[in-house]
Amino acid sequence: MAEPQTAPVVNVDPANLALRGDKIVKRFGAVTALDGVSLTLGKGEILGILGDNGAGKSTLVKILTGFHQQTTGTLHVHGEETLLKSVDHARALGIECVYQDLALANSLSIYHNMFLNREIVRRGPGRVLRLVDHKQMRERAAQLLEDIGVHVPSVDLPVERLSGGQRQAIAVARAVHSNAKILLLDEPLAAMGAREAALIIDLVMRLKEKGGLSIIMIMHNYAQTLDIADRIMLMQRGRVTYEQRSANTSVAELMDIVRREYRAMRATTAQ
Ligand SMILES: Nc1ncnc2c1ncn2[C@@H]1O[C@H](COP(=O)(O)OP(=O)(O)O)[C@@H](O)[C@H]1O
Ligand SMILES: [Mg+2]
Structure with missing residues (x-):
């Protein structure tokens, strides 16, 4: 041994x-x-x-x-x-990890998953109200995926519509974009x-x-x-x-x- x-x-x-x-x-x-x-x-x-x-x-x-x-x-x-x-x-x-059992929210869109728990927010109409900036997250997600060559039909698609490989790619992209x-x-x-x-x-x-x-x-x-x-x-x-x-x-x-x-x-x- x-x-x-x-x-x-x-x-x-x-x-x-x-x-x-x-x-x-x-x-x-x-x-x-x-x-x-x-x-x-x-x-x-x-x-x-x-x-x-x-x-x-x-x-x-x-x-x-x-x-x-x-x-x-x-x-x-x-x-x-x-x-x-x-x-x-x-x-x-x-240090970022993509686990065996992926931690993606399957019913949410690709872009939302990429920013899960770190949503981009902007000031709302009131002084205190802060709104999740969907437009910016959508654009950023599309850009990030393009940068690393991950092709999806649309970042608005719910993750559950993707193949296992694409889901894994999204999880990797999310980890990488968070400055891993x-x-x-x-x-x-x-x-x-x-x-x-x-x-x-x-x-x-x-x-x-x-x-x-x-x-x-x-x-x-x-x-x-x-x-x-x-x-x-x-x-x-x-x-x-x-x-x-x-x-x-x-x-x-x-x-x-x-x-x-x-x-x-x-x-x-x-x-
Ligand atoms: N949370 C845990 N509690 C008790 N035993 C565990 C736990 N996690 C892993 N083990 C045991 O540790 C050993 C190594 O498991 P693991 O690291 O999952 O192996 P691998 O990923 O190489 O298949 C196994 O015997 C497993 O049963
Ligand atoms: Mg294992």
């Missing part, structure tokens, strides 16, 4: 780090979801995280977004040691067909080209991950069992590592 990881295998220049986690442990009662995970995320880098169900991927993301707090271990955000106290705290530091520096995507391609997945992959690549954004993507498909990510991390049973630049590994190598881990695990449980 792989030894618990103590330090990232691949060095990223410390001066160029958006995020760093050291020996992060997360316990839920008797369950150890994360058992000493260390990771780094460079500025402008895409890190792909692979691993089976229950490996701890979502738990890691939830710690990085301030939803959960780690039991032990430290996080550095933009070079400073930080305990992320809440999702709002993480957001204030430029670090974007976390938890299985953005889950339950998507090839065309839909291509739409999201294109969007992520365009965001990378625009620069200024670091991205962590939790993925299922090894080949897609190696295509899109600069670096990959393999998680198994709450640990990082492998980390490598995408250019230096292959689907075959990753499958081999996973198989080896399984064999080791079966051998241990059989004892």
Whole structure:
């Protein structure tokens, strides 16, 4: 079995780090979801995280977004040691997440979703009255989507009329427009067909080209991950069992590592 990881295998220049986690442990009662995970995320880098169900991927993301707090271990955000106290705290530091189960209001329009909880308001006719400025939100939403190449027939459409891929794209656009520096995507391609997945992959690549954004993507498909990510991390049973630049590994190598881990695990449980 792989030894618990103590330090990232691949060095990223410390001066160029958006995020760093050291020996992060997360316990839920008797369950150890994360058992000493260390990771780094460079500025402008895409890190792909692979691993089976229950490996701890979502738990890691939830710690990085301030939803959960780690039991032990430290996080550095933009070079400073930080305990992320809440999702709002993480957001204030430029960390945004698009969750597996999307938090969009399906009956509301695309533009409204893009500005949900941060509506643009203008002064109304009275002194105190403030009105939601639909015209400005509509225009801004259309512009923002165009900027990142997301095509929808109209920003007035309710989100429920969109495909899963388009909805995911809207959720990503919303996260990005709120000035995210670090974007976390938890299985953005889950339950998507090839065309839909291509739409999201294109969007992520365009965001990378625009620069200024670091991205962590939790993925299922090894080949897609190696295509899109600069670096990959393999998680198994709450640990990082492998980390490598995408250019230096292959689907075959990753499958081999996973198989080896399984064999080791079966051998241990059989004892
Ligand atoms: N809120 C929670 N309470 C108790 N156990 C949890 C909680 N969240 C996750 N777990 C457990 O932690 C482990 C890792 O889960 P998770 O992070 O969702 O894995 P993954 O996203 O890789 O499938 C699992 O055993 C899961 O049951
Ligand atoms: Mg998960």
